[in-house]
Amino acid sequence: MTGKAVNKAVLKRLLGYALHDKKKLAIAVGLLLVASLADVSGPWMIQHFIDNYIAKDEYPLDMVAGLALAYIALMGIAAWFKYVQALRFNEIAIGVVQTVRKQLFGKVLNQPLSAFDYMPTGKLISRITNDTEAIKDFYVFVIGTVLKNVIFISVMLVVMSMLSWRLTMVVLVLLPAVVAVMVLYQRKSADAYRKMRDLLADINASMSESIQGMSLIQLMRQEQAFSKQFSSLTRRHLESQIGVMKLNGLMLRPLIDFLSGVALLSLVALFGISGAELVGVGVLYAFISYLGRVTEPLIELTQQLSLLQQALVASERIFGFIDAKQQRYGDDALPMAAGRLECRDVAFSYDGKQQVLKGINVELPHRGFLALVGHTGSGKSTLASLMMGFYPITSGELKLDGRPLDSLEHSVLREGIAMVQQDPHVLNDTVRENVCLGRDVSDTLIWQALEKVGLSEQIRAYQQGLDTRLGSGEANLSAGQKQLLAMARVLVVQPKILILDEATANIDSGTEHHIQQALNALRQDMSIVVIAHRLSTIMEADEILVLSHGAVTERGNHQQLLAQEGHYWQMYQLQQAGEHLHQIEEQGVAELSA
Template sequence: MKRQAVNRAVLQRLLRYALDDKRNLFIAIALLFVASLADVSGPWLLQRFIDNYIAVDQFPVADVATLVAAYIALMILAGVFKYAQSLRFNQIAIGVVQKVRKQLFAQVMNQPLSAFDYMPSGKLISRLTNDTESIKDFYVFVIATFLKNVTLIVVMLTVMFIMSWRLTLVVLALLPVVVGVMVVYQHKSASAYRRMRDLLADINSSMSESIQGMSLIQLMRQEKAFSAYFAGLTDQHLKAQIGVTKLNSVLLRPLIDLLSGIALLTLVALFGVGGTELIGVGVLYAFLSYLGRVTEPLIEMTQQLSLLQQALVASERIFALIDSRQQAYGEDERPLTSGHLACRDLSFSYDGKQKVLDNIDIELPHQGFLALVGHTGSGKSTLASLMMGFYPSSEGGVELDGRPLESLSRSVLRQGIAMVQQDPHVLSDTVRENVSLGREMTDDQIWHALETVGLAGQIKQYEFGLDTVLGGGEVNLSAGQKQLLALARVLVEQPKVLILDEATANIDSGTEQKIQHMLSVLRQNMSIVVIAHRLSTIMDADEIVVLHHGEVIERGTHFSLLSERKQYWQMYQLQQASDHLHHLEEASTETAEN
């Protein structure tokens, strides 16, 4: 009962989308009614011809010609109006799908980052494509079919009742049974279609992740394992489809054909008992014709229940995402006056159980340089994400320019603090679009940002300059160049705080020196936070904070931490030894080549 209530709520919400276009909906229903009336009039005209002319063996040319012309005209009229109403319903359906997709995509864009921690991209794509297509099918086939057939049945029953109320009762006795079959089918098929939709989303997710991680799969020789997993999902989906097909083969056409056959035999039996005195030959012909036309819409409506069920399941998933919590921002629109950043007794947990950060106190003055170091899993990137406002803190909070981070509006926060991540995303688009990302800016601003990060020389070598398309096999940037490009993106707007999350991890020593010089220049206008494994990048930091299992265990300048000879000193010694070995290997290679 609970599941049915949910379905009714989803169905009502789906229908409200169509009511937004009341004019088209009204016209479509009016066209549908006229088409049904014209379609039903055909057997009635034939009944009149049989009883009034054939039965009495009289064939007035003028009357017969009029009936023939009227019959042809009605059939043409029915066809024209069916076509017109079909176009209207398709327009409504396409409009609804476009609206839902826009709402859904806008909601995805405003989801908090925590929502993507447990939501594979393939499942999101499935909701944006397959699930919204189910809504289109709902309007094109389900709603149009139900309105058409209900209108057709009502008009036919009215005409039949006028002809013979006794025979109409026989047909009416069939309807409650068919409605019962439809209810049973909907109840039985709900879970099956929901499982089919879930498996289809898993299939899309598996394909997306496999394609994105193709280099890793081939490197680890896991092609067979991933193919086997994908094959397992498709086999489960096939079994679910077969289960639905079996259900359809029992509860749809075979059962309703049996019921219509019983009604047909009843009509013939009544004619055999009463003869033409009770039922005219023309009336019997009309009723037999109408019986076929009544049962066929009933079968068609029952068959559409499968699409209805798919649309309801898809809509449940879509509306759950549309109604989900958006990224929260404050209402403080005052521009930031400084890059003063502070973490006050900050603690954080992803699952509410295991703390990732515990009681962090950090103060970064305006134009300051803060470095975060520590072994993998120490909480550096999580702390940077909290500074960006990607996650709400569990305890304590982050302040920017003396104001709580959660009080700042979206525009103030995103313009005031920016991050260059370890693995930046590059669009399959021009250099210009990759830097601007849709923001209004001149080519001079873009070139200035590229000059600042030392990437302008590389771009000028390309034939099309800023119009060079990146990715797609045309021009591929190295890992280090991608990070420089990402750095240029954020420097265009000159944020008050710049966070570099391992942004120097994949660049050579020469580029690293340029980055260090650039950071010293940028400090004149902004505060800088650098997360780095390469300690040579942060030797000039005003303060270095060493994290271990989410706690601050050391803090100070580069030289003061070395003098303490604790974890930072150990990390520095290991890197020095590693760099020394690397230089020895290079020297050995050069000697061997000479």
Template sequence: MSKRDVLARLLRYLLDDKKGFAIAAALLLVAAVADVSGPWLIRIFLDDYLAKSYFPPMVLWGLAIGYISATVLSAALHYSYGLRFSRIAIGIVQTIRKKVYASIINQPLSAFDYVPAGKLVSRVTNDTESLKELYVQVVASFLNSVALITAMLIAMYLLSPTLTLVVAILLPSVVFVMYYYQHRSTPAYRDSRDLLTDINSVMSESIQGMSLIQLMGQEQRFSERFASLTDQHLTTEVKIVKVNGIFLRPLIDLMSGIALISLTAIFGWQGSEVIGVGVLYAFISYLGRVTEPLIELMQRLSLLQQAIMAGERLFELMDAKPNQYGSDDAPIENGDIEISNLTFSYDGKTPVLTDINASVKEGGFLALVGHTGSGKSTLASLMMGFYPLQAGELKLGGRAISSLTQNAMRTGIAMVQQDPHVLSATFRENVTLGRKISDDHIWQALEQVDLADYVQHLPTKLDTPIGTGDVTLSAGQKQLLALARVLVERPRILILDEATANIDSGTEERVQRALSSLRHTMTIVVIAHRLSTIADADKILVLHRGHVEEQGSHQQLLANKGRYWQMYQLQQTKAHLVELEQIASGEAE
């Protein structure tokens, strides 16, 4: 999208509130007429009365009152215009910000695989603020300048076409300077905006990963990286200042000075008998009022460049294709899962899953095991519909996952991730997540995951905020809370992605019993490293480098003495060594 297309698209938002824009335009036009009236009244006084030494009291009082009224009216109308236009601008920014955010949260997860969170935050906040400056400063000033210059030129022409021609020569020169300034400043403003985004991204990532940075002793390296970006941004800003220093006020002042000298020369050549002193005063006054908005408009061009760069980024997000879902909105009626010849790659080059085949009936227990990078979590993400299928087939409840709507998928299948996100809100809000769920169902879910007793002893129970004050959940409690979120609505298929990894063995046994009681109503898929947690699974898929190397029950796989048997033996040996260490430390005490 070209800069002209971006600007045109941004300006079209002004027409969303046609009535408000029309009222603002009407106020501006009347204000321009009031601005023109003041010098015109003084011209009448100088040429028609002062030059003739004729001073009728009533007329002079009328001119004085008219001048004061025009000045007051102009100020009031400009205030009303600025206030109304600011409201329109803020409304547009809010609309764009909402659209950008809605577009971001509806994009497929693949869109976030390689984009730092800090850059997205910068676009939603900083770039939309740049758009506000576009409407409040640039567009408002442009309309004000156009209205004022038009009114002034009409008034000048009525006074003296000859002098108006001299002033009119100034305008094309200003347009040329503005065009050349935009051409020279655009690259610098683009670099400045990109570097500012990178700075925000580094800051955001550094704060989020502060523990890792300090743990690995990388404070100096991150400081140097931030300093380097800051220095580059400073260099770019200096370039912008140099361009502004040359093309903004100095050139406009020079051209207005030339115009003023020309007016004075023509006045001296033709004489006061042809051109009155009042006319010259009015022209000089109008010239000053014309050049000031031109200088202001030139200064606003820097904001225009920033807004166009910001608009490009924001429209890129707004126009991104959302996650594609099907049209079948019927609820998933059973928990059958069928996977046929499934192949997937994140980048289209390196396969992560290759020719996966598996199936499990409703109420079954499917386990996915394998070393890190074997494709377990990727397969679970495909079951959740986070990524579109590339090859093969995946059916949920006998229906292709690509045919299901988002609503059908999210109500029929749920996942508890290894590192669940906890909101800075109450327990109730963290469980319901905006859904209409009764407190009885919440307590029932908390009871199933062994959190009910903990919440009951809190000062305000379900209304207790998490993450503020003295209430902070451990990693295991966060996973139990995430499990309670999905149990309140009883999905047909429940996926646990290492959801019991940070839970102590006693709590894990309670969760296992709760899941066992739910197996007759839902299908359970568990990704696990601890093989003891999946010993009673109906089917275990052993993944290795994206392939299904083995599948079967726990006993069948042990009898085969393949990769699963090796993994089991290693874990058993490790557990035995830990037990011996505990015994030895107990005897030493």
């Protein structure tokens, strides 16, 4: 984040969006020019009437009526053109915001997962919504106001110089002083507005995380602690806003009003010294009128600096994310023909300091069945994420279908290897859309996939069938059913490698058996990698890797690992004992019921 009062590179880039449609911008500026000419002509006509008719005590009816009608017409023209140009600038602003939002969201979708490891959801949403709204305000109010007032003041100064260059010089002295105030205000307000925007993002992040984790907060009775944290953020945000308001109250209108008052006194004093013979009464009236009209645009320009500062801070954050490193894929567009997977001395670190995986060697043949087991934090899910291409490996080599993973095109990678996660996300949409996820999949294939995972009976029970909306009150799936739905998503496209990351953790034994049968059938044309705590689900695996602290400590099939009587054997014995105790409990409950 830059510490400069005005980041010229950011401002230039921000203005560049409006220049994409030069024709629309030129029309808006032309409308502004016409409106300014019409607006400035009013005092000039009154000056002409005072000096040429009132001063001579002449009131020709046709001339007076003509001037009155012309004055009314000019004011009407000015009002109409101001209205039309405001619509034009709003149209430009909305178009820019749409472009920036689409660019930002497109970049978000293509960010590597590592970008989200330390990015709270609330802050990201704040960038897409609040920060882009600040850009809209920049175009609607700042750009529109600056162009309107600069053109208006320029036209006014030209007319004033035509009336009296002496009085014009007095007014011109006001402009450098105002510019100095604006520059000083900009420098003073830069850090204050940046802090205010950052605190607003923190507030959004706090609300988002609190709502998402509401069950945990209430279970742990942390309502008061989170309320205090939120109150602290809002208090600091309020304090920063008050600081900005104090700065605005001191440096905006009071200073500008003082400077304009000095200019007005100077005009009156000059008129008193020179007399009406050098400067007519009408000219003095016109200058006083113009001075009043100059003051408001100057105050308006200075007041827009706050919006300018907010827009620059918001743009720094948005452009920083847009320019961030994107997920990179290779150029190999040849579809995967087989589900072969190889890891050679693979190592990985999230932060570049602490090794999460080290020296991983795996060789999974086509139609193979690989299982990964180990304690929490052993690196199982991280290894699966590397196989999916979510993160680039730190060192070593990872191949799919005999080709380096980083050489494969995005579509090839995503069609060739798929994952069913432990806590799958369910869209607030129909069953059909939740399964196909925008892909061109027929209802027949969807029903076949639901049938394979044992979810078709449940969906047929819904009155709307595949058109039933999930997560919106019409139907809610259990944790196990969500995992079955996620598995159906994968099965409709038949990948070459399927990774199950604790995908059977929330499924009962009957459904698990049904899925095991489906997976055995699917192995006819795909390889399977299973991460599991329940060892009963991987007894048929061709090879089981036991991970501990990021390294493979044991490997072999189920019988071989039991014969080694190592960590895997201990895990198996504990689970067998647990299942035995569970059976005894169920038997006791049944006897009591009888």
